[in-house]
Amino acid sequence: MRSVFLYRSKYYGHREKLRLIGKEDQLEIMNRTALSIARDVAKATGTLMAGNICNTTLYRPGDQDTISRVQAMFKEQVEWAVEEGADFIVGETFSELGEAMLALEAIKQFGKGAPAVITFIPSSKDGTLDGFTYEEACRQVEEAGAAVVGLNCGRGPKSILPIMARIRKTCKGPIACLPVPYRTNSDFPTMQSLIDPDTKQQAFPYNLPAHCCSRTEIENFAKECKELGVQYVGLCCGSCSHYLRVLAEVYGRKPPASEYSQDMSKHFLFGDKTKFHQKHQKTAKAFASTAI
Incomplete structure (x- = not known):
């Protein structure tokens, strides 16, 4: 059985980040309002609703004050x-x-039985900053009681999937994969490492659209995840509704927006050639040809 859930993401909506921007006094109302909105939508759509905590930027190993x-x-x-x-x-x-x-x-202590999903951000290194491979880190949190473990953010589909394959071999339960929808690779494994093709400067964050995945790439990513046995799948920073629609369809879902999925057979230039005037075929060739 596959479930759909509404993720109440308040990434960095925590005390330390809001303190830095002078909004700490709004912390609770911001969190509760976001949760309330998500709860209403989840009820209306018959989906699950997730709360969220994330990296704090404060954590220092061995420092009891920050811990x-x-x-x-x-x-x-x-x-x-x-x-x-x-x-x-x-x-x-x-x-x-x-x-x-x-x-x-x-x-586990304060969630009153709510299941926990724990995911790591994969950097350019092949492991966590405290020295564990991602599959070992996932194994440890799984054995400590997490219902789902895996990776989110940082890497795009091409550079995250090899790590997911190792996690699948290591972990017994459900695994999660939520990459960023950018064209990372072995040379540029993270979105932060990507270079803008025109300026030759770091693309992150302002010019990341120069590296956006195509819908076909997201479709292929979803197919690979499904074949690998990833049960909890999505996208992170840079995600768009049309990406998620494609991903959902690969996993057997048919969201309302599927009604508007493209049917290129009806396109007057690039559709079924038997149904359109010969003039349009010539026009299509003119537009599809490379520059001379």
Whole structure:
């Protein structure tokens, strides 16, 4: 059985980030409002609703002061999510196993039984910043009680899937894959490493659209995930509704927007040639030809 869920993403909607921009006094109302909106939509659409915690930017291994602050931040957000009706809690974008474990502990302690999804952000390194391969980090959080483990953000489909294959071999339960929809590769494995083809400068974040995946690439990514046995699939930063529609269709879903999926047979230039005037065939050739 495959479930659809509404993800109440408040990435960086935590105390430390809001403190930096002078909005800490709005922390609780922002979280509760977002959760309430998500709950209403989930009820209206018959889907699940997820709460969210993420990397804090504060965590320092072995520093009890920062660890205590991180624990307090996770605690309050998990409690708000549960009080507002979250069906499960996502802990995402962790660079270190240590912080991911703190997130999982908070969900287990304060989540009142809500399942935990824990995902790591894959960097250009082949492992977490505290020295674990991603498959080992996922194995440890799975054994510690996470219902779903995997990767999100950082890498695009081509550079994230090889790691997912290793995670699938290592972990027993459901695994998650939510890449960014950009054309990363072995030479430029993360969206932060991509170079703008015109300016030759770092594309992140302003010029990342120069590297957007095509819908066909997202379709192929979804097919590979399905074949690999990825049960929890989506996209992260840069995602668009038409990408998610394609992904959902590969996984056997038919969202309302599928009504508008393209049918190129009806295109007056590039459609069924037997149904359109010969003039249009010549016009199509003129547009599709490369520059001379």
